[in-house]
Amino acid sequence: MLILYFLLSFVFISTAVEYPKHVRNTLEKIASDVYGVFGVYEQISYKNRGFISNAYFITTEEGVVVVDTLSTYKLGKELIETIRTVTDKPIKFVIVTHYHTDHFYGVSAFKEVGATIIAHEWSYDYISEPSSWNFFKARQKILREHLDGTEMIGPQITFKDELNLNLGKKIFEVKHLCRGHTPGDIIVWLPQKQILFSGDLVFDGRIPFLGSGNSKSWLSCLEKILELKPRLLLPGHGEPVMGEENIRKTVNRTYKYITDLREAIRNMIEEGKDIDYVRENINDALIEKDPSYTQIPVFFDVNPVNAYYVYFEIENELIEEGL
Numbered sequence: 001m002l003i004l005y006f007l008l009s010f011v012f013i014s015t016a017v018e019y020p021k022h023v024r025n026t027l028e029k030i031a032s033d034v035y036g037v038f039g040v041y042e043q044i045s046y047k048n049r050g051f052i053s054n055a056y057f058i059t060t061e062e063g064v065v066v067v068d069t070l071s072t073y074k075l076g077k078e079l080i081e082t083i084r085t086v087t088d089k090p091i092k093f094v095i096v097t098h099y100h101t102d103h104f105y106g107v108s109a110f111k112e113v114g115a116t117i118i119a120h121e122w123s124y125d126y127i128s129e130p131s132s133w134n135f136f137k138a139r140q141k142i143l144r145e146h147l148d149g150t151e152m153i154g155p156q157i158t159f160k161d162e163l164n165l166n167l168g169k170k171i172f173e174v175k176h177l178c179r180g181h182t183p184g185d186i187i188v189w190l191p192q193k194q195i196l197f198s199g200d201l202v203f204d205g206r207i208p209f210l211g212s213g214n215s216k217s218w219l220s221c222l223e224k225i226l227e228l229k230p231r232l233l234l235p236g237h238g239e240p241v242m243g244e245e246n247i248r249k250t251v252n253r254t255y256k257y258i259t260d261l262r263e264a265i266r267n268m269i270e271e272g273k274d275i276d277y278v279r280e281n282i283n284d285a286l287i288e289k290d291p292s293y294t295q296i297p298v299f300f301d302v303n304p305v306n307a308y309y310v311y312f313e314i315e316n317e318l319i320e321e322g323l
């Protein structure tokens with residue numbers, strides 16, 4: 001088993017491919033019947049074609065279950081072609097961990113091949129909001145022809161708290177644990193193998209985005225994830241994490257960032273600082289807490305954006321506390 005762990009971690013280290021020409025160039029077998037494709041650790045750009053997130057698939061005797069669909073219709077098609085290099089079984093279900101563009105814009109490609117799309121009921125709130133169209137237009141500006149064919153499509157099956165799937169003797173527990181990264185994050189838990197697909201609730205290799213969920217509730221989600229005691233954690237961005245201890249460390253890094261950000265903003269608000277001051281000074285405040293933040297990809301871009309949203313959250317919390 002130790003040798004297997006060593007070999008797998010070697011494979012994960014070697015997945016840092018820059019601008020892969022096709023999704024299949026990043027394909028890795030992660031565990032028996034479990035595969036992943038891995039985007040680059042960047043913001044969306046024309047150069048990277050939007051391939052900045054991960055997607056996974058699990059093969060069973062009766063068909064394939066896919067977790068997340070990548071950022072565009074074209075990348076979704078490439079993911080399907082990649083699945084076809086492993087199995088010709090039908091793609092039965094696609095579980096979308098959350099309705100953010102880099103995870104669900106590939107849904108249209110999967111609908112074409114007859115897969116049933118599953119997501120949290122919040123996904124319909126998202127696609128009916130005018131802001132989702134603003135995002136779409138912003139993506140069009142950046143990705144241009146790479147976005148061709150992409151449509152904002154909702155799931156066929158939604159749920160509120162939990163949904164269990166059985167396919168080809170494999171059990172998939174799909175759970176909504178909290179309002180964290182978005183109001184509708186879901187995780188996929190394979191109890192037989194203790195494998196957890198975390199979506200964007202656990203960020204590895206980049207700074208989490210806190211712009212559409214709730215940072216306080218997100219912390220409770222991370223505690224629930226650790227309670228499941230996963231042995232393999234497959235995040236929406238970054239590399240797979242293997243072994244309970246490594247998973248605890250990775251989950252705690254997301255936990256620490258959110259806690260540090262909340263503390264820094266709370267202190268600034270209590271000192272009477274306004275939103276503009278917080279946005280301008282939040283990078284320095286966090287670097288003072290932990291200089292290693294400067295090493296995390298997209299920290300300088302995403303941290304001030306996070307601060308903007310969390311500022312209002314904490315302001316509300318303080319009002320509720322009567323301060």
Ligand SMILES: [Zn+2]
Pocket residue numbers: 098100181200209
């Ligand atoms: Zn996301």
